[in-house]
Amino acid sequence: MRKLFLFICCLFVISLAQSQQFGGYKPATRWNQINNDSIRVVFPEGLGLEKQATDVAATVQKLAIQTAPTIGSRLRKISIVLHPYTTISNAYVSLGPWRSEFYLMPPQNPFDLGTTPWSHSLALHEFRHVQQFNNFRKGLSRVAYYLFGQEGLALANSAAVPNWFWEGDAVYQETLKSQQGRGRLSAFFNDYRSLWMANKNYSWMKLRNGSLRDFVPDHYRLGYMEVAYGREKYGPEFWKNVTDDAVRFNGLFYPFQHAVKKYCNTSYREFRQNALNYFKASSDSLGNDAVSDWAEQQKHFAGDEEFPQWVDGNTVVLVKSSYKKIPAFYLRNLTTGTDTRLQTKAISLDNYFSYRNGRIVYAAYEADVRWAWKDYSVVRVLDVHTGKDRAITHLSKYFAPDISADGKTIVAVEVQPGGAACLHILDASTGAVVKIVPNPKGLFYSHPRFYSAQTVVTAIRTNTGENTLALVNINDGSIEELLPVSRRVVGFPAVQGDTITFTAAGHQQDQLLALVNKQLYSVQTPANKGTGNYQWSAMNNKAIYTAFTAAGYHLVQQPVNRENWQPVSAEAFTQAAATPYDLAGIQSGQPIGVDTARPYPISRYHKAFNLVNFHSWRPYISDPDYSFSLIGENVLNTLQTEVYFNYNTDEKYKEIGATAVYGAWFPYLTLGVAETFDRKETDTPYRTWNELNGRLGLQFPFTFNSGRLYRRLNISGGINHHQVNYTQASKNKYADEQFEFFDASVSFTMQSQVAKQHIYPRFGFSLLSRYRQIVNNLSGFQWLTSASLYLPGVARTHNLVITGAYQKRDTIGDYSFSNSFPISRGYPAVNQYSIPDMYKLGFNYHFPLLYPDWGIGNIVYFQRVRGNAFYDYTYLKFYRDNRYLEFKSTGGEIYFDTKWWNEYNVSFGIRYSRMLNQLRGYDPNQWEFILPINLLGR
Incomplete structure (x- = not known):
């Protein structure tokens, strides 16, 4: 019940995942900027990006004036970083830290996003997100900002305002202020027209959350239709009023729904259906055909x-x-x-x-x-x-x-x-x-x-x-x-x-x-x-x-x-490009053209600017560690900093520390200091102590994604200065110690591509090996290696996963490194300090059970229920008296792949384990609630 309670509580503080890349540029890269009172556009020097940067800055300044009345007039300065070297076409705006990043590669397919110059199109769309964030720090959302920082504000905003509004409103702006935009592209409406023509009438929660077995359009398309209808029916300030109430959490529960009802005088359910019907009615004249009849006959x-x-x-x-x-x-x-x-x-x-x-x-x-x-x-x-x-x-x-x-x-x-x-x-x-x-x-x-x-x-x-x-x-x-x-x-x-x-x-x-x-x-x-x-x-x-x-x-x-x-005829050809749906609001828009001639001064952007940039408080759970951190990152993604408190439920110790990773060089430089309180060793001799550790290290991340496989290799190592200060009765029995130890680790992952219903890749391999060794006056070492092999099962959506682990350590007792060895499921954690050799082998067979596509009250939506049958074997070897222990268990797990509040993907489950080698004092039948490995992101 404790884990279930923590799980429910933590759903309120899930961090928003971002697509940022840490480090990523050669150290010799020099940066320029266009910097004024409302925006900073940052871009690499020497690539001829000045015109694109100028247009982005000019477009943003015009939008800040022309479209503010429809969302709010608050303006906070933001940095926009232009990334020219990636082949991916994308962009985003983020809180934590507050910045936007534009991937400058234009898309090849013109039917997806149109032919408007790419950086100009990104400015039209992404600045709407800037305007949204600028005007959504109000009421309880402001309280979340003061309590948890920028990520707290992002969480509160996304809890109050659905993701379809964020993207639909931005697509509306790109359409309103350009001569194209997705709202003017017929392909943008293919998704919903295909559903209507095939008579596939999905529930609102299914349209909001998607499906693993049926085609469901994304929230950009749904959002545009809802936003466009609201603007068309109730005026340009309708959504400004709705979101103002929602982010303040007026009505507390379902604030967005309450606000819609308040300002359009009809229920939220009726409003959203009216919006879809508004667009559907214009498509009914198309009628059915052989293709839509074929699609209707397909069950999924x-x-x-x-x-x-x-x-x-x-x-x-x-x-x-x-x-x-x-x-x-x-x-x-x-x-x-x-x-x-x-x-x-x-x-x-x-x-x-x-x-x-x-x-x-x-x-x-x-x-x-x-x-x-x-x-x-x-x-x-x-x-x-x-x-x-x-x-x-x-x-x-x-x-x-x-x-x-x-x-x-x-x-x-x-x-x-x-x-x-x-x-x-x-x-x-x-x-x-x-x-x-x-x-x-x-x-x-x-x-x-x-x-x-x-x-x-x-x-x-x-x-x-x-x-x-x-x-x-x-x-x-x-x-x-x-x-x-x-x-x-x-x-x-x-x-x-x-x-x-x-x-x-x-x-x-x-x-x-x-x-x-x-x-x-x-x-x-x-x-x-x-x-x-x-x-x-x-x-x-x-x-x-x-x-x-x-x-x-x-x-x-x-x-x-x-x-x-x-x-x-040529005339008929050009006239056929009319907007797919007749919207007065869109037709009255005054497009903002490309402006590359405005004389903005261009200056050097120093990479050290605002380098230590704390932006959020973040809770974090990766059982058995429960942490609360003050985190920071600069705009160029080259320095990550963290000050944290951690409680370990296995060993019952507390830890405070600070870490920094500097990624502007290669290899990355890592620094850390941590003080741990109340560590204990309960075997004879009984000892209690505190310890202080300082670390300087290097990290070498490599990526080898090519061909048909994704591959990543990370090599890291460092030197640690460690102090052990004994406490309580141990203080009089043992002398305090200080020593240096080095640590080195290698992690490697390789996997094939995955389809939507694949639980795991049909082929994959992961390896983590870590070695720690005292290097001066004391003895002590620990070597832990774990690996997983992913293989196909009997069906395309099944997986056989074979896991293994090996740990070797000294038993002299000068110092004991913390334990991370995965014991057989169902067994309690063992005191590993006197065990020199530990082996673990596990077999897992994962398979889907059903795809419910069903939810409750726009709170939780169940996409898939899947099972896992497992067998674990652990072998513990003692050298001193030539004895060993074997822990064997088997059982099953049921996982629920869900979305909470129509947005947050969370998988959790229930595990039953049967101890085949029974331990005295323990029930051989064990039940556990399985939290996500990393619920909150890090």
Whole structure:
């Protein structure tokens, strides 16, 4: 019951996980800044990022004035750090510490996030989160800030305001203040339209929390519809009033729901349904079709079938994935419908690929070995006949490769740090650069395809966010625009002879179109009339493409009937880019354009600025340790500091200490000092003592993520000065001691990719080995090694996990290092000080039991119930009298994978253990409540 009580209490103080990378830049990196009274934009020197930084600063200052009335006028200065070396497209705003980080790599797929210049789009979206945080420190949320710091405020805000509002409000702002934004993209609404057309009517809690077996749209889409409806129906200040009440916790329980009811005079349940119905009503006219009928017949998510391409007149190659299977290449016989698996796809950011003459080319993700803020995108070639899959480029940033008809060359988009793009022509065998295509206008390319030996067709984006389809001469870089330049998104071109097919955003549907001798046609796709159609490919008057459905991207086959293709004029093409839903609030918005000319002064940003930056108090549980810490981190993520108090429930000791990790160098430098009180050894001789430890160490983190495996290696070591001061009766029996000892540890993890329903990876390995040795006048050492091997079970969602541990230590008794050896489950902790050798072997079989997709009162939602059957064996060897002990136990565990308050993922469980070697005084049947290994994050 004690653990259950602690578990429930701790749910109120769960920290928000962030995606920050610690350290991550070479020590020689120098930083510049644009610094004024409201914002600091920080960026690496020498990469030409001044224009992007200028636009971010200018955009933020305009937003602070123009959109403040809809959320609040409070403004606190924030630092925005621009990261140019990562291949991931992302950004976030965080409390703890207060800062925002922009990943400057623009996305290849224009249908996901549009074609607005990437840093400008991030500024429009992310600054809304800044405005939210600035105006949500009120009432009880302010109390949480004073009690727990910035993370306490973040927790209170997220408890008061649902995550759908945070992101929906930000998507609304990016749509309102730009000429595009996700609210203007038809693909953004594919998710919900597919559910409505397939008559999949999920509960509100399922829409809020997702599912491990059914496709459920994310909270960005749900949030945008709810926020847009509220603004449209009740005015631009509606959400300002609602959130003001909510973050103050007016009404205390369910404050957001109470505030909605107060300001719209209808129940929260009715409001949220009205919002969905508002958008659903505009989609009802689309009607049903063969694709939505197929999706309706699927009981659960069937899987994605993407980028199909012809191998011969009866066979296509495609990428398949599902909630049970990671992405892999398959051959499909269209006559029989049978699939033949070729190869698992290497770790990639998307599933795009190109096929010709028995070879598949695609871009794969690779991490930098040392620097966490740098990663790569390499070109890989898979031979369909031999199954050999190899990387032909290294340390590169290539995207969307396409192989030529003769198989000798590859065209790929190469993106420089910060987003400057160009086309590279590569040797298909060696990956060597054959030619760099000039790009004097600074265009951004997406999904290039060979049109002829000297010409590439590609989607292009201008510096102002307009886009079109164009032919690029690979010799001189000259451009021939095939469509009017507009805000209408185009992408995924494909070439069949003299015909170029592609997808373009329509009013409520991404549509397939074709260019034949520069005449534009609408390609009729009767199988899918409601959502997006993509990746058209034709051969022998047969066509295949993928359609978005509620059960996954679905491959559709149909005959090519050009008589039914309808000519489209240039004027009609550009007009089709109207906003999918008629919202007066959006139409009245005044867009903020890109501004790179404002004369902001640029100065040096010193890496030591605000280096020691304490921002939060954080409780932390990792049984048997219960801690409370004052934590800090600087804006550049190079120094982490902590002052803490810890209580260990196994040995009943208390500890106060301070640690610091400096990651601006390689290796990382670690410092620490800790005072431990009330340690005791209850075996004969009985001793009690306090101890003081100071540590100076180094840490070498390495990452080897590439191919089909994630791999991490961490090597650390340090020297410790240790003082032992005996207390109580021991003070008169033993002399105080001081000595130095060194510690060294190695940790290594390796795992395959995981699908959504995988409990653990189907192959993985983890190892931790730690050695501690006194180096001067006393004797004492301890070596602990533990490992886990993850193997597939009989079903794709089952895992066999084999665990082992070994500990060796001295028994002289000069000093005893603390115990971390994992004893067999069900047995009490043993006094390990007189045991020189300890062995542990465990077998676990994990399997899912059911997927409830059910919750209670928007408090807790159950996504999965899973089981684990286990057997543990522990062997304890005593040298002095040549005896040993064996602890054998078996039993089962039931885990509940849940979400609390529609946001926090928490897994907890119940364990039954049966002692097969009974201990005197202990019941052989043991029951335990299993807390998460790390409930609060660290």
